[in-house]
Amino acid sequence: MLGLVLVLLLASLASAHEGPPYPVIVDEPHGPWLLTVWADPDVGRGTFWVQLEEDGSHRAPADTVVHVSVMPADGRLDPVTVLADPEAWGSGQKHVAYVDFPTREFWTAHFVLDSASTGEHAESVVNIEVTPPGYGTIDLLIYSWPFVAIGALWIHAIRKRTRMLAAERLEQEEAAAADAAASHDG
Amino acid sequence: MNAAPSERLTSRVAQSSASSDRPLDLLAVPGLRSLLLRRRWMQGPLLFISIVLVVHGFAGPQLAPKNLATLVGWVHSRGLLVVGLLVMGNAFCMACPFMLPRDLARRLHAPKLAWPRALRGKHVGIALFVGVLFVYEWLDLWASPSGTAWLLVGYFALVVLVDALFKGAPFCKSVCPIGQFNFAASALSPFEVVARDSDVCASCSGHECLRGSESSRGCETNLFLPEKAGNMDCTFCLDCARACPHENVGIVARLPGAELSEDRSAAGVGRRSARPDLALLATVFTFGALLNAFGMVSPVYVVQQQIASWMGTTSEGAVLLVLFASLLVVEPVLLLGVTAAISRRAMPRREPVVAVAARFSHGLVPLGFGVWLAHYGFHLLTGLWTFVPVTQKAVADAFGVALLGAPQWDRGGLTTRAVQPIEMGMLLLGAIGSLGVLWAIAKRQAPERPRAAFAPWGVLTVLLLAAAVWLMAQPMEMRGTFLQ
Numbered sequence: 244m245l246g247l248v249l250v251l252l253l254a255s256l257a258s259a260h261e262g263p264p265y266p267v268i269v270d271e272p273h274g275p276w277l278l279t280v281w282a283d284p285d286v287g288r289g290t291f292w293v294q295l296e297e298d299g300s301h302r303a304p305a306d307t308v309v310h311v312s313v314m315p316a317d318g319r320l321d322p323v324t325v326l327a328d329p330e331a332w333g334s335g336q337k338h339v340a341y342v343d344f345p346t347r348e349f350w351t352a353h354f355v356l357d358s359a360s361t362g363e364h365a366e367s368v369v370n371i372e373v374t375p376p377g378y379g380t381i382d383l384l385i386y387s388w389p390f391v392a393i394g395a396l397w398i399h400a401i402r403k404r405t406r407m408l409a410a411e412r413l414e415q416e417e418a419a420a421a422d423a424a425a426s427h428d429g
Numbered sequence: 430m431n432a433a434p435s436e437r438l439t440s441r442v443a444q445s446s447a448s449s450d451r452p453l454d455l456l457a458v459p460g461l462r463s464l465l466l467r468r469r470w471m472q473g474p475l476l477f478i479s480i481v482l483v484v485h486g487f488a489g490p491q492l493a494p495k496n497l498a499t500l501v502g503w504v505h506s507r508g509l510l511v512v513g514l515l516v517m518g519n520a521f522c523m524a525c526p527f528m529l530p531r532d533l534a535r536r537l538h539a540p541k542l543a544w545p546r547a548l549r550g551k552h553v554g555i556a557l558f559v560g561v562l563f564v565y566e567w568l569d570l571w572a573s574p575s576g577t578a579w580l581l582v583g584y585f586a587l588v589v590l591v592d593a594l595f596k597g598a599p600f601c602k603s604v605c606p607i608g609q610f611n612f613a614a615s616a617l618s619p620f621e622v623v624a625r626d627s628d629v630c631a632s633c634s635g636h637e638c639l640r641g642s643e644s645s646r647g648c649e650t651n652l653f654l655p656e657k658a659g660n661m662d663c664t665f666c667l668d669c670a671r672a673c674p675h676e677n678v679g680i681v682a683r684l685p686g687a688e689l690s691e692d693r694s695a696a697g698v699g700r701r702s703a704r705p706d707l708a709l710l711a712t713v714f715t716f717g718a719l720l721n722a723f724g725m726v727s728p729v730y731v732v733q734q735q736i737a738s739w740m741g742t743t744s745e746g747a748v749l750l751v752l753f754a755s756l757l758v759v760e761p762v763l764l765l766g767v768t769a770a771i772s773r774r775a776m777p778r779r780e781p782v783v784a785v786a787a788r789f790s791h792g793l794v795p796l797g798f799g800v801w802l803a804h805y806g807f808h809l810l811t812g813l814w815t816f817v818p819v820t821q822k823a824v825a826d827a828f829g830v831a832l833l834g835a836p837q838w839d840r841g842g843l844t845t846r847a848v849q850p851i852e853m854g855m856l857l858l859g860a861i862g863s864l865g866v867l868w869a870i871a872k873r874q875a876p877e878r879p880r881a882a883f884a885p886w887g888v889l890t891v892l893l894l895a896a897a898v899w900l901m902a903q904p905m906e907m908r909g910t911f912l913q
Binding site: 383390395397398 | 836868869
């Protein structure tokens with residue numbers, strides 16, 4: 244129980260910069276666009292999901308193009324720009340961009356939205372921390388030892404109980420046999 | 430020679446509490462007893478939450494991660510349900526919100542019919558359980574707030590309909606798919622509702638735990654407490670504890686999983702070996718866990734495309750039907766059949782392969798529970814606080830004022846990095862439990878050659894564990910987030 248409580252407490256401390264994708268921009272209005280961006284910035288390959296939702300006052304033009312540029316926050320490298328691929332997504336639009344993050348540090352991500360048909364243009368910028376991806380196999384094996392220890396105790400208890408029940412059963416059978424023999428003799 | 434009923438009764442209770450001298454009894458903890466016996470404080474809030482989910486599901490934003498129906502309904506409730514089973518017992522059934530409208534309906538219309546004998550097993554519940562899994566994948570319910578709301582409404586309607594017409598608790602015992610899931614999983618729970626003192630039961634003539642008293646109804650799932658063994662069919666409603674005039678009912682700590690290896694005749698349930706429907710439930714529970722997790726990972730789309738091109742169809746329902754038939758029928762039949770055929774060679778009495786498979790299928794339940802825990806635990810822990818901004822937004826939308834503050838969209842949960850070891854640990858623990866239970870079954874079924882009887886089942890467990898580890902290592906859809 245204590246472990247469970249600790250885990251839940253830790254959850255509130257964990258900022259969303261490490262691990263699963265997390266929102267970096269939510270419901271930011273830009274002209275016809277209502278912009279939401281989720282990021283999974285792992286060292287190696289990072290992913291951005293750019294979502295353009297629709298509501299009463301926002302309807303993304305069908306020809307919307309999304310570019311994502313990333314560069315280290317300290318500006319020591321030139322920005323790298325990729326075109327986000329549109330994907331089918333409910334009633335709005337979703338564009339997915341994959342970028343390379345060679346180092347663990349803060350990076351600046353720059354999102355540019357354009358529509359040729361309407362001439363609309365919008366930009367948004369955020370800083371994000373790029374972190375290593377998840378565990379390797381060896382790490383997982385190391386972290387599994389508490390579970391193995393509990394499992395060993397469990398197996399021990401099951402075996403003990405099995406032996407106890409078998410002994411009880413044998414005792415009952417012997418008693419029944421003795422009763423039967425006594426009644427037969429009588 | 431048969432023992433007299435009173436001796437048999439005493440023996441049952443003695444066995445039930447024989448694991449240690451004074452095990453922890455939750456109903457003996459000061460303050461906790463009155464809290465647990467008053468069920469309404471749990472049911473009321475859950476009913477309120479259910480109504481909120483339905484209303485938000487229909488009227489709220491139809492984007493799943495911004496809707497409480499899909500978020501709380503699929504991410505939080507399922508995770509909390511399995512955690513409850515892991516740390517205590519059938520906690521969801523104890524707090525079941527469906528019981529309030531059901532009890533109200535029964536006041537308006539007392540049931541008069543008896544539940545048909547042909548439907549008394551678990552088959553209806555198992556079919557509905559598989560049906561829910563199928564519809565969940567087919568209609569993408571996790572991404573459909575209104576679909577989820579309709580499912581909840583349908584659930585309430587079915588409870589009221591069944592239990593307003595039929596006496597007893599046929600919905601809980603035979604129909605409810607969540608209930609059947611809970612019954613199967615609660616074999617791994619650390620607590621069980623039992624009679625505290627066998628002597629008190631032996632001298633009791635009222636049998637209020639079953640028949641009810643003036644102040645409380647008795648067990649509606651027909652579990653006569655002195656002869657009850659295990660958590661099967663026990664909803665932890667504690668009607669027995671309220672009805673017992675001797676305060677002889679406890680929620681007592683026990684060895685998780687032990688009941689799976691035993692074959693005692695239990696009140697209201699009978700012997701496991703005489704209940705093929707329970708073996709079917711164990712099988713569907715275990716292989717359904719793998720199937721449900723498979724539906725979450727990227728390779729499933731490749732498999733679906735292959736099936737679709739092989740069938741020459743674009744119908745997702747038809748493809749899913751083939752997938753379900755393969756993983757929930759063909760695969761278990763083949764794996765359990767072959768394993769049982771090898772295992773039975775070590776047994777003194779050559780039973781039919783089906784009977785051997787049925788006996789040992791219960792031993793796979795711990796692994797199945799490990800998979801459910803890893804899967805639902807992943808969603809719960811990685812999306813733990815996501816309900817906060819969604820609730821804040823729902824309240825702001827409903828009242829026009831941000832009564833709970835501006836939505837804190839950065840509220841997430843544990844990182845994947847933190848959750849991964851827990852996931853793998855749960856799988857490992859489940860597999861270890863399965864090995865222990867299967868060994869105990871092998872000892873009972875083949876006392877002369879337990880190792881030979883156990884070995885094929887051990888291999889099968891390791892294979893299923895490997896499949897589960899592979900599944901959990903795949904990129905999993907972040908359901909409950911914007912990325913689904």
